[in-house]
Amino acid sequence: MRKSVLHNSGPKVIAWELTRRCALRCKHCRGSARDEAYEGELSTDECKKVIDGIADYVKPVLILTGGEPMTRPDIYELARYAADKGMRVVMAPCGHLITPETARKLKEAGVQCISISIDGSTPGKHDAFRGVEGAYARTMEGLQHAIDVGIQFQVNTTVTKLNVDDLPAILQRAIELGAITFDIFFLVPTGRAGALRDLEISPEQAERALQWAAEMAQTAPIRVKTTCAPHFARIVRQGPKSEAPAARPACHPGAAGNGGHGHAQGHGGKRPVSTGGCMAGQGFVFISHQGILQPCGFLDTASGDLRKADFNFQRAYEESQVFQDLRDHARYEGKCGACEFVHVCGGCRARAYELTGDYLAEEPQCTYIPRRTRPQESTA
Ligand code: SF4
Numbered sequence: 001m002r003k004s005v006l007h008n009s010g011p012k013v014i015a016w017e018l019t020r021r022c023a024l025r026c027k028h029c030r031g032s033a034r035d036e037a038y039e040g041e042l043s044t045d046e047c048k049k050v051i052d053g054i055a056d057y058v059k060p061v062l063i064l065t066g067g068e069p070m071t072r073p074d075i076y077e078l079a080r081y082a083a084d085k086g087m088r089v090v091m092a093p094c095g096h097l098i099t100p101e102t103a104r105k106l107k108e109a110g111v112q113c114i115s116i117s118i119d120g121s122t123p124g125k126h127d128a129f130r131g132v133e134g135a136y137a138r139t140m141e142g143l144q145h146a147i148d149v150g151i152q153f154q155v156n157t158t159v160t161k162l163n164v165d166d167l168p169a170i171l172q173r174a175i176e177l178g179a180i181t182f183d184i185f186f187l188v189p190t191g192r193a194g195a196l197r198d199l200e201i202s203p204e205q206a207e208r209a210l211q212w213a214a215e216m217a218q219t220a221p222i223r224v225k226t227t228c229a230p231h232f233a234r235i236v237r238q239g240p241k242s243e244a245p246a247a248r249p250a251c252h253p254g255a256a257g258n259g260g261h262g263h264a265q266g267h268g269g270k271r272p273v274s275t276g277g278c279m280a281g282q283g284f285v286f287i288s289h290q291g292i293l294q295p296c297g298f299l300d301t302a303s304g305d306l307r308k309a310d311f312n313f314q315r316a317y318e319e320s321q322v323f324q325d326l327r328d329h330a331r332y333e334g335k336c337g338a339c340e341f342v343h344v345c346g347g348c349r350a351r352a353y354e355l356t357g358d359y360l361a362e363e364p365q366c367t368y369i370p371r372r373t374r375p376q377e378s379t380a
Pocket residue numbers: 188227228229230255256277278279280295296297298299347348349350351
């Protein structure tokens with residue numbers, strides 16, 4: 001039996017939606033966030049219990065996300081609390097609330113890195129996607145304050161039909177800004193993004209974009225990676241050579257709240273490439289603003305309730321049937337279940353769930369025909 005190379009133990013990366021509140025109206029928002037208070041949000045004391053529960057089990061990279069995490073007044077206190085428990089604390093703010101003072105407070109609270117979303121190489125393109133005029137300029141202003149206090153950053157871009165041809169220009173912008181990583185997020189049509197299904201690039205476009213990303217991962221002066229295009233793992237492995245030294249650590253090495261976990265593989269053997277198979281249940285956990293565990297932010301299947309588990313994170317995680325299912329590739333269905341790359345790729349479980357209601361069904365965004373399903377190569 002083939003052995004999984006994905007993570008089968010406790011989570012290495014946890015993305016925590018501290019709040020859903022956000023002033024922006026991004027078209028692709030997973031949480032359909034609004035600028036209002038959300039019922040049932042974890043209190044400061046409850047958040048500290050969540051951190052205690054995690055720290056008793058693992059010391060992951062903790063991505064503080066939202067909504068806009070900086071709308072929580074206790075954000076600095078919670079970041080410091082987690083950092084003091086030995087976690088690498090990173091954050092995914094929209095940038096609008098970063099002032100010289102809040103940037104300094106983030107730094108003092110132990111936030112090591114932030115991700116900033118840029119979805120177009122020009123202010124007009126970015127603002128159209130973000131749904132707020134002036135969003136680009138405010139993001140840049142906030143980013144500059146973070147840079148001024150020495151916080152590292154990565155640039156995240158969500159790919160749609162609107163900007164797929166703009167990716168090289170956005171990468172160039174990220175390089176000019178001084179980002180340490182350019183992370184290309186592939187649209188997952190859930191939440192508000194469900195209405196964007198028409199903007200989702202085709203599987204063939206995704207294949208070409210991933211080929212480009214694999215090339216850039218080798219040649220760009222900064223790290224280039226992908227998130228939520230798990231078949232990038234297959235594309236990199238189909239490259240001319242696949243052996244390479246370990247990948248450099250990402251700023252945000254998790255997804256859907258966000259980043260991309262790095263299986264160290266090369267494309268051409270020169271530069272380490274983080275190939276990022278699906279993270280759902282594979283070393284990654286998403287915690288909602290109400291303390292509900294999910295395999296990722298886009299896979300909205302309740303997979304444990306920290307409040308009901310008395311904030312015993314390990315118990316909630318290990319007893320979850322959903323996490324157990326996702327870690328067992330033998331249960332995967334359709335062509336993913338038959339695929340020789342399933343253990344490095346896994347296919348997007350959220351896209352499968354959105355389309356079929358079954359998170360173990362095959363990934364709809366992949367053009368690959370597994371060897372076992374090709375009539376001439378069938379081993380049956
Ligand atoms: S299921 Fe996997 S690939 Fe899909 S959105 Fe979640 S982490 Fe990303």
